[in-house]
Amino acid sequence: MKNAIIKLLLILATLLAIAWAHRTLDSYTLSILNNIAIFAILALSYNLINGVAGQFSLEPNGFVAVGAYVTALFLIPPSDKVDMFALVDPAPMVLHMHAGFLPALVISGLVAMMLALLLSIPVFRVRGDYLAIVTLGFGFIIRIFAINQPAYTNGALGLNDIPEYADFLWTGSIALLTLIVMLHIVFSRHGRAMKAVRDDEDAATAMGINTFRIKTAAFMTSAFFEGVGGGLLASFLSTISPDQFSFLLTFQLLIIIVLGGLGSMTGALLATILVMGSMEWLRFLDSDMVIFGMHTGAHPGMRMVVFAVLLIIMMLFARKGLFGDRELPQILREKFRRKKGEA
Amino acid sequence: MNEKLLEVLNITMKFGGVTAIDDLSFTVDRNEIYGLIGPNGAGKTTIFNIITGNYFPTEGKIIFDGEDITGTRPDKVVDKGIARTFQNIRLFKSMSVVENLLIGYHDRLRYNYFEAILRLPRYHREEKRIRVEAMGLLEEFGIAQYADSNATALSYGNQRKVEIARALATGPKLLLLDEPAAGMNPIETQELSRIIRKIKEDYDLTILLIEHDMKFVNAICDRVTVLDYGEKIFEGAPADAIVDEKVIAAYLGDFNHA
Numbered sequence: 001m002k003n004a005i006i007k008l009l010l011i012l013a014t015l016l017a018i019a020w021a022h023r024t025l026d027s028y029t030l031s032i033l034n035n036i037a038i039f040a041i042l043a044l045s046y047n048l049i050n051g052v053a054g055q056f057s058l059e060p061n062g063f064v065a066v067g068a069y070v071t072a073l074f075l076i077p078p079s080d081k082v083d084m085f086a087l088v089d090p091a092p093m094v095l096h097m098h099a100g101f102l103p104a105l106v107i108s109g110l111v112a113m114m115l116a117l118l119l120s121i122p123v124f125r126v127r128g129d130y131l132a133i134v135t136l137g138f139g140f141i142i143r144i145f146a147i148n149q150p151a152y153t154n155g156a157l158g159l160n161d162i163p164e165y166a167d168f169l170w171t172g173s174i175a176l177l178t179l180i181v182m183l184h185i186v187f188s189r190h191g192r193a194m195k196a197v198r199d200d201e202d203a204a205t206a207m208g209i210n211t212f213r214i215k216t217a218a219f220m221t222s223a224f225f226e227g228v229g230g231g232l233l234a235s236f237l238s239t240i241s242p243d244q245f246s247f248l249l250t251f252q253l254l255i256i257i258v259l260g261g262l263g264s265m266t267g268a269l270l271a272t273i274l275v276m277g278s279m280e281w282l283r284f285l286d287s288d289m290v291i292f293g294m295h296t297g298a299h300p301g302m303r304m305v306v307f308a309v310l311l312i313i314m315m316l317f318a319r320k321g322l323f324g325d326r327e328l329p330q331i332l333r334e335k336f337r338r339k340k341g342e343a
Numbered sequence: 344m345n346e347k348l349l350e351v352l353n354i355t356m357k358f359g360g361v362t363a364i365d366d367l368s369f370t371v372d373r374n375e376i377y378g379l380i381g382p383n384g385a386g387k388t389t390i391f392n393i394i395t396g397n398y399f400p401t402e403g404k405i406i407f408d409g410e411d412i413t414g415t416r417p418d419k420v421v422d423k424g425i426a427r428t429f430q431n432i433r434l435f436k437s438m439s440v441v442e443n444l445l446i447g448y449h450d451r452l453r454y455n456y457f458e459a460i461l462r463l464p465r466y467h468r469e470e471k472r473i474r475v476e477a478m479g480l481l482e483e484f485g486i487a488q489y490a491d492s493n494a495t496a497l498s499y500g501n502q503r504k505v506e507i508a509r510a511l512a513t514g515p516k517l518l519l520l521d522e523p524a525a526g527m528n529p530i531e532t533q534e535l536s537r538i539i540r541k542i543k544e545d546y547d548l549t550i551l552l553i554e555h556d557m558k559f560v561n562a563i564c565d566r567v568t569v570l571d572y573g574e575k576i577f578e579g580a581p582a583d584a585i586v587d588e589k590v591i592a593a594y595l596g597d598f599n600h601a
């Protein structure tokens with residue numbers, strides 16, 4: 001009961017903070033927060049299949065792309081599409097697609113989820129690294145599809161003038177929702193079963209767990225939120241093209257969840273803030289700096305070098321990521337208990 | 344009620360050209376503690392893997408509680424009421440002792456994915472109930488004080504206990520124990536036989552176990568089958584097994600033909 005009240009208060013406080021930030025902060029800060037919120041959604045959901053269920057997959061760029069395109073096609077008014085599609089006329093289906101922001105996001109999530117189901121049927125029947133290879137291939141296929149089916153995607157030109165509904169109220173509260181859903185899954189029989197599959201699949205089977213079903217559940221849930229995150233990204237950026245959804249996007253998310261600690265949702269959230277934040281905060285490194293009176297000259301890309309070094313240092317000191325595979329409340333509780341024991 | 348709980352009927356298992364099990368039959372009665380013994384490589388663990396559905400036998404049938412379960416998927420076999428432990432302890436490394444037990448309750452919890460995500464009343468009710476049950480089980484095994492420790496931080500003997508408790512959490516009728524006393528000192532072994540007898544009574548269990556420690560087998564088993572190179576060479580009371588010529592020959596070598 002006490003826990004439930006604390007949880008409710010935390011949720012309310014976060015929602016108030018989101019609303020406050022949305023009203024008072026300047027647009028530059030808000031765009032950073034938006035970026036962090038969207039990447040938090042992606043990292044949290046990617047962490048479910050990769051960290052919690054331990055299935056090494058490399059697909060988020062694929063699902064994010066699907067979500068982004070589906071949302072964009074639903075949001076852009078049909079009349080604009082006729083003008084926008086420069087290479088070939090849009091397919092009739094594309095012209096008829098139109099919906100509000102929330103339905104568009106939900107449909108994007110559902111489409112990604114159905115694709116995840118189709119992928120999991122062949123992939124989870126076998127074990128090992130097949131998943132990584134197949135999901136990697138899936139990401140490439142989506143991108144090639146986006147380039148080569150201009151009637152649906154406007155090809156390499158991408159989609160522009162996507163209505164910008166995705167403000168921080170949307171991205172922040174959906175990120176919060178994703179965190180809550182993920183934590184609820186982790187602390188349930190299903191989340192425990194996912195962790196059991198990760199630790200020892202044979203022993204999990206011997207406990208009566210249908211490992212195929214539990215892996216598929218993790219994969220589909222993950223895909224749903226990646227699709228929704230993709231939709232938010234499309235509306236936030238207002239323009240998308242196939243090149244945005246390359247393997248680099250997956251790679252960035254992988255860095256985040258490894259840094260946060262594979263399997264830790266609160267860790268993934270903190271890592272998102274650190275990684276996405278430092279990408280911005282380290283920007284001064286790219287420009288000309290004066291050190292002891294000497295000009296360094298501008299070195300575009302310098303921040304990435306520093307970022308990489310920081311990342312290596314962090315991983316050296318925290319081998320299992322920031323939080324290991326535990327959640328922040330668990331860690332705090334243990335610290336508290338230990339202190340009490342010493343006193 | 345069926346007096347025979349488990350019937351192993353004419354099981355043959357070939358791996359390529361190697362016959363691991365050759366036309367083996369035996370029957371385990373309800374509420375019996377049945378031992379499966381034999382030298383290394385005799386095919387004991389193979390039989391476990393066939394019963395639990397990990398291997399599909401080349402020939403023969405497994406009847407459990409009157410139902411043919413040959414080739415049933417391992418997770419379904421657990422639902423039917425067969426739980427097992429492993430020869431080389433296989434606890435979930437990243438989890439605490441009590442979490443390991445909670446995995447055992449997976450199929451006995453009925454709340455579904457959406458009830459978990461939305462935290463509906465059934466989630467709270469069932470989670471509360473199994474936590475109490477799991478702590479009860481740990482107390483029965485005398486390891487309740489380690490509930491929140493990481494499972495792999497426990498002593499070898501205690502890890503074995505966790506594994507048996509975890510198997511019990513699935514609510515089995517038949518418990519398969521693969522060398523439960525391996526790596527235990529004599530005092531731990533004695534305590535283990537006491538616990539096994541107790542859980543057998545408390546949970547109305549039938550137990551099939553693989554073991555090398557003959558003293559332990561003698562103390563605990565009602566009947567044994569001795570295997571050698573996949574063939575049954577003896578079946579009967581454990582006290583008779585250790586004086587049986589064929590059994591002695593299998594373990595120590597055949598002196599007459601040496």
